[in-house]
Amino acid sequence: MKIIELKQDIFRENEVTADGVRKELSDANTLMINVMSSPGSGKTTTLVRTINMLKDKYKIGVMECDIDASVDAETVQKAGAYAIQLHTGGMCHMDAAMTKQGLMELDCKDADLIFIENVGNLVCPAEFDTGAHLNITILSVPEGDDKPAKYPLVYEVSDVVLINKIDAISVFDFDTDKCIERIKACNPKSEVFLLSSKTGEGFEGWISWLEGKLGGR
């Protein structure tokens, strides 16, 4: 038998593609944001409200990759964004090659802002760079304040954590301070916003932070 050495790094290949995607978007003055969460934490609902508040000022695109992508794509399209659904082919996450393909299909060249609604799961999306400039994780109150302790990696790679469904906080035994402390233990630099995508409470802070990132567009 003969041995062929490969020494091929599985994640490295994706990182190179991701860096290429990121650079191309930066050159086109487009900000891309990858949104991650468990199923049902409120990715689509949060995107819809965010789009509604920004659509008059910015051109926004959305790539929907979650299980119910076709429904979600329609929903965000109605909200006023350019949307497509991507088929991850049973994959549990988006990777940079899929993003690249998706961007071509989205055909939204002069977009100011593009969101990826990643597959609803906290493990796999965290390990694969999508080529986005910023990572956001949504943690909803019913999931519990100890989520960051259970799934540290996704919080380590997140620039922003949105604690969603705060309208339901009185029903659940959710310790906000402890939760923020646990998020910061994973990434001391992460920004945390408390909001409700249902009522709109807390959106000013998140939107003004986002507009800061969009600055000048």
Place this chain on the structure above:
Amino acid sequence: MHELGVVFYVIKDVKEVALQNNINKVNSVTLDIGEVSGVIHEQLIDCWDWAKKREPVLEEAVLKINTIKAVTFCEDCKKEYETVAHGKICPYCGSENTYLLEGNEFSIKEIEVPDEDN
């Protein structure tokens, strides 16, 4: 579920190498997997055994896993320690100012193929 995704990457890469080298049968594929890469070995092998059947070149290929120990370095006392036993906090000086030196690898080390004259 993640393991299946990773298996697809491995299959894609091995198929490319096989094609470039005119190989029509692979006997085994060896992966280097870090202790803290988050990949579950048993699941990986299950996914492999399922997925390889769809690829004629890999039908009989055995997946071998070479585990790489995770080592963390402490910036304050400049010592190295075992990540799995102690986590982020240095067992020598109690500092949290540490980083992973190795142990989150996930790469294809090598493949075994039959000798040409077989």
